[in-house]
Amino acid sequence: MLDSNKLVFWTILVLTYFQNSQGTHEQDEFNRIQFEAAFQGECGHGSPCEQLCYELHDGMYECDCRQDFVLREDGYSCAEINSTVVPSTSPQTKVNYSDVLYQKDAVLDISEIDENVTLADSNDIPNVEISDITSQGPSLEQKLTEVSSDDEKRTTASISTTGPCILDCGLGGLCVRSNARAKQTCLCPLGRGGDFCKEDIDVRSPRFQGSSWLAFSALRGAYKHVQLALELRPEAYDGVILLTGERDDMVGDFMALLLHQGRVEFRFDCGSGEGVVRSEETVLLNQWNHVTLFRHRWDAWLQLNGERHAQGRSKGLFSRITFREPVFIGGPGNTTNIAEKLPVVSGFKGCIRHLEINDHIYNFGLEPKGEAIKGLGIEECTADRCSRVPCQHGGKCLTGPESAVCLCPLGFSGDLCEIRVDLQVPAFNGSSHLRYKGLGEEALTWLDLEITFKPNAPDGLLIYNGHRTDGYGDFMALYLVEEYVEFAFDLGTGASVVTSKYQITLGEWHKVRISRTGRQAILFVDKQPSVETTSPGAFTQLSLPQNLFLGGVVNFGAVSPHIKVRSSFIGCVQALRIGGRQIPILAEALGGANVNNCPHPCVAKPCGEDGECIPEMDYFTCRCKPGHRNQACSRGPPSFSGIDSYLYFNDARTLDSLMADPITLNVRFKSTSSDGLLLWLNNGLGGGFISVGLEKGDLVLRFSNRNEEVVVVHNNTYVHDNLWHRIKAVRDGGTGLLIVDNGPAVTHQAVAVWRRPRPPSPDEEGLFVGGMPHTLLLRTIYRTGIKGCVADIVINADYHLRLVGDRDRNVRECDS
Structure with missing residues (x-):
């Protein structure tokens, strides 16, 4: 007997009812009880647990069993899975397999039942079909049959099939029409490609189109612990990367990995409340990103590209996840009702080249050559053409429609980033940018910005700082459009734009100043008359927590749609002053790409190694270090x-x-x-x-x-x-x-x-x-x-x- 003054037991029973396959009589229904028991007290002496005891949280504890054993419905005793005889009972007593089925998260494959146990011996599990005691739940062949009309609606939620779609896409293919265009296209089954799914393709690194998906067998032995590593190359900031769980209607336990507004999110529910873990950083579009995920019971952490770990925890007392559904990659597959649980319903758009779950590396090919059970709309990723472009010095390979080029880090240039560059006055080529810490709340009420630049193209984004990664919300931007200078900003009640009175001259140095106080902004361009504007609405403050970009941005998807140009600046920038402070353009940059030297006298280092060359339009002055003197900054x-x-x-x-x-x-x-x-x-x-x-x-x-x-x-x-x-x-x-x-x-x-x-x-x-x-x-x-x-x-x-x-x-x- 346990000391009643020491332990207070309470039990939580979650009842999930599954009809048997014949469904003839109500009394013949097999009600599968998912069970977890928690108690107050402590592990160790006096614990009711037969084998293992775990501390939960808030003074609660839970029983568990060793490998090859499952927890009985009483919540603390254990039954051996591979034995037909329960210890301490008579040899004729069979294992009650309902113990296994009632146990939350337990999985039992028919192959694990002793070969001497026949269906006649299974009186303890009445009206249970063989498929009901497999680790994969309903038959995968049944779940992943050729796309029916209902499946088509689930699979292609973002694709309109309104009107006749008459393309012959072959066996397993799906004819679709996009909402954005009338053109009909085929989504081909895995292993097939081409306009009409007539071509055989070998998929090593799959590319997903936003309406694609792959399916693998349900996870096994992962109800408590999941460790995942993934390499992905996204082309959009939103999409379902991985989804699996207990049921195909998102009722019950689930686990999902998403891209949401550029950040990686992990959402999971053990049956008593959802947990969310979100990366602090955004993914790099059109570049390979590395995601690491670790979940143990309620707790999870997530890491993107080696940055800081993000941590989270699910709610409630339940700590195990039941996996009966396939593992869907790149989209929700045939899962329904995902909008009720997830902030993203569309599929992932981009490439995946590595997937590892619990030390198993998946082969993306179709069975039997690979491990995928089924797939739809999968292409081979052409981004691997980067393997033929070995960018040096940390350069990133960027693929275009026909070729791949290197995006070089600061201080390097050349086709392969092989040339070391001693940057003095930065030049931008239309694929360049410099990135800085955002203005944050420094520009809440007023902003004073001055920049000296020489444009070589009539259009281009010169400066951008926003509030959100999807381009919405507060922002401020300076850009060129048809050789006019424009400044735009949004305080949260609508964008306001002010345009220079005259065009500027390409190939010459210009000085532009922005002065903003509250809702009013004034634009000064060289010696032109000043121009001003007033923001609509009543808001007066500007909040800019995202990075500030100079000369261009990484992705125009993060730029406000109110900006008229969607191209980066081409030309040179020699000076930037914000809030009365001269910004060291190169020294304070957090990062950048494809920045080269502008043709300028400072590139020749006329101030020597011990002096700093300060550009002044086409000329310069020398700023000498302490202890140095004269124009060339020599020292005694x-x-x-x-x-x-x-x-x-x-x-x-x-x-x-x-x-x-x-x-x-x-x-x-x-x-x-x-x-x-x-x-x-x-x-x-x-x-x-x-x-x-x-x-x-x-x-x-x-x-x-x-x-x-x-x-x-x-x-x-x-x-x-x-x-x-x-x-x-x-x-x-x-x-x-x-x-x-x-x-x-x-x-x-x-x-x-x-x-x-x-x-x-x-x-x-x-x-x-x-x-x-x-x-x-x-x-x-x-x-x-x-x-x-x-x-x-x-x-x-x-x-x-x-x-x-x-x-x-x-x-x-x-x-x-």
Whole structure:
């Protein structure tokens, strides 16, 4: 007996009635009870569960059984599926197969019944046909017969068959007429194609037309756990990707994967309330997207293209899904009443090339070559022609009617994105765009926007920022139409458009400014008279949470239908200012594609590596970094303070030059300190190093040679007098040489042999100038860097080192 004070039991019974196939008498009806039991208390000692116990939520728990066992109708004891004898009962007692049928989500295939059990032995399951105890529910052949008139209505909900449709589409084909056109077409059965379904086609990567679908056998062993991976290439923002469940009328349990307004949605119902998981990001149209889905009992998470996981949970206490229907891919198949449960009723439009559910990868071909039971309107995906266009550097392949092209990321161009581009002034070619964080609520009441651009085509979208991914709701847009500049915006009560008074000239630079306050917007174009407009309605605020696009958009389906042009801008953009702030066009871009350099003086980097070229129409000015001066942004020699002050170089060319043997270093420097490190070179060859520094006023060259340290001391010249000196240091095998100010060479062979283990030296590969980080310096004989300046370093007579390190630390400009 269980402690009544410790456990309070309650049982939920969900009764689902199935008529038997003969339906002769009411008392002969077989009522299949779907059962789950939950109780308050705790798992462990005192639990009523015979085998397994799971915590639900809110203090509730549920019993379960191990593999090859099913839960009995009492909710806590278990029966073995493959046994005809119930343990602890007499050998003559048969398994009550109604235990299996009553158990929610349980599946029992006729092959699992002991071969010794005949139909005469099945007195425990009266009036149940063989098809009633298969894992697939009703016969698939019965469910997926040739399309009847009723099936036709279900399958092609979005297709009008009004009027005669007389095409001979062959066996299993369907003649349809679109609402949008009078032309009659054939939806062919899987494996057939062509205008009249006369051609044999081999489907490896199916393309769905929005009215297509594939069907696979019902899921097995997935009532608690589903793990799914999918690769899809959508051509529209809405559509049913996958649908399966308990019944073909959407009554009871179901699981659906959808595209809804560009986002991937997973909807599932375990029998007591729907759960919804929605991706934060939208899919990329006409590009391959990767979707990963994981569901365990009530909980599910979804991931799109490796971005953040979206999580969700179904309602109620039931945690299992019964799968009796086929798995429909690309559309709802013969499922009805989906509008009552799903926000999308149309089929998916686009390609799918990978489907994996619970570690099983599906073959899209028709049985017996493949695994599909049936399909309608399936084509072979031509997007795989991208396999012949190997885009480089992260480029995305985009297919057109006849060919495939690469959509190149920022910084690359060329047919295969093989050319690296140092972008200065961006140029857009009609398939380009730059993407930024949206204005959000920054433009609620007022917006001040200014852009400098040079158009090369009379039409094109220049700037767009919207509220929704379907093009509806608030938006603001700047675009060209027939060489006129137009600004359009919608505050939620209707779009308003203002157009420039005159056309602009192609191939020349223009400056356009937008000033909007509340419902009023004013357009300024060059020196033309300003033009203004007022938004209709009473709303005064503009909300723009979506990304802002410059030069074009990824998909015009996300652009408001009030915009007159449906093409991207062709030309150059050199400056963008929003809300009084100059936007770094390239530095702040979150992404972009097919952006190249505009022909402009800034492309030649007239300000040098240390200056920023600021375009001003056809000319420019230089903005120099701190410590740089004059028009070309050159700088004086670097100055070092002695403590944690240094330049560090580890670029490929410098590292290559340090590998030479012999190696020659020519250095021009001045110092006020009698001690300090001037140079430290680590060539990465077994910890080998070269150092030049000041030790008690003497200039000293040190380097490693096998298990020895060679020391060359030059004490003939006073070099810490704050005057400029030129030194030459040479290492040739085990010989060292020092020359100061073109004086006599000092060659010395003083050798220190490391009899004890050699003290560790800094092992960071590269060249330090003027000093080192303090932690590395402690591993040398030096404790500080020099106090002074270094004006010139030449390695091996042909490599002049530019004294702007990869990592600078506490470096200032030398006074003289």
